[in-house]
């Protein structure tokens with residue numbers, strides 16, 4: 285039986301970009317190690333969740349790990365909260381929150397210029413209103429989690445993220461009658477938060493420095509704690525997660541993974557790629573399955589920066605230099621969780637390249653790892669096919685039938 289190393293470059297898939305000579309970031313990147321693994325492995329295209337679906341990182345990671353989101357997904361919020369170390373209790377409603385910039389009632393930046401630290405802002409918003417506790421914890425850049433705790437709370441409330449700039453700021457609405465109280469108490473919180481954030485020293489300083497203020501908190505992905513069997517129970521695998529992204533850490537925590545902390549791992553494009561990959565290699569000594577998530581490719585895609593996306597791929601590739609040595613004992617798979625084309629600035633339903641490499645594998649004829657090359661590879665699969673393939677290539681599958 286072999287170990288399994290699954291490396292997910294978030295938002296990896298792309299479309300040809302004029303700035304890169306009509307190539308995708310993967311096609312334009314110098315990436316000898318990814319190409320080596322593709323050449324010495326089997327490749328193909330993977331559609332996250334299903335063909336043509338514009339999945340979020342939450343639903344795609346769940347399905348890659350074999351948790352069908354149609355069965356287990358209750359919303360993004362609970363995973364963001366768990367990933368930030370909040371002990372979610374049954375009955376709590378959790379949201380993903382964005383610190384955003386607003387001018388004259390309109391959203392000018394959904395990410396407040398990818399603000400570096402919102403800890404003080406989050407702290408200033410914590411409160412209790414009408415017997416409901418508002419717990420807010422800062423994540424990486426503009427991201428945060430909001431948890432509301434109290435009796436009779438419902439997650440059937442609408443989001444307040446317009447997902448587009450120049451849109452009016454929003455309040456939440458109940459999506460069913462039992463959510464009326466929840467919606468009204470959240471709106472009291474949001475109105476109060478606007479006042480606090482607009483007068484906050486941090487924002488006054490940001491404006492003085494010519495930076496956009498983080499003066500709005502937008503919420504989405506309402507959900508309650510999901511019920512999921514552990515990864516160990518599903519597959520008999522002891523698993524670890526190496527990711528600086530709270531959402532991914534939250535999903536892994538929910539699945540019972542060991543969540544590793546790595547020096548220099550930021551969850552941003554400036555993460556220490558060498559440390560991330562070597563922590564994963566170390567973790568293979570004590571775990572059967574290691575999940576790595578590299579977030580920079582997705583950030584570059586959202587920010588429409590193809591050169592940055594190429595750079596993230598090249599840095600990841602350089603850090604992967606030593607992985608060739610593991611192929612006798614390990615199945616290595618590399619893919620994305622969805623496409624975030626720089627020309628589109630958001631997730632699309634385009635399929636993502638996948639490679640699976642290990643010694644003794646029957647190789648296909650693909651020698652380079654990019655969207656077009658792997659279309660000639662062996663597999664056209666969805667994310668729900670990944671775990672069965674990894675179990676099979678690592679000689680861990682159970683026989684189906686006698």
Ligand SMILES: O=C(O)[C@@H](CO)OP(=O)(O)O
Nearest residue numbers: 341382394395427582586
């Ligand atoms: O968290 C993120 O990186 C993205 C989703 O991939 O969300 P947002 O667009 O709100 O930044």
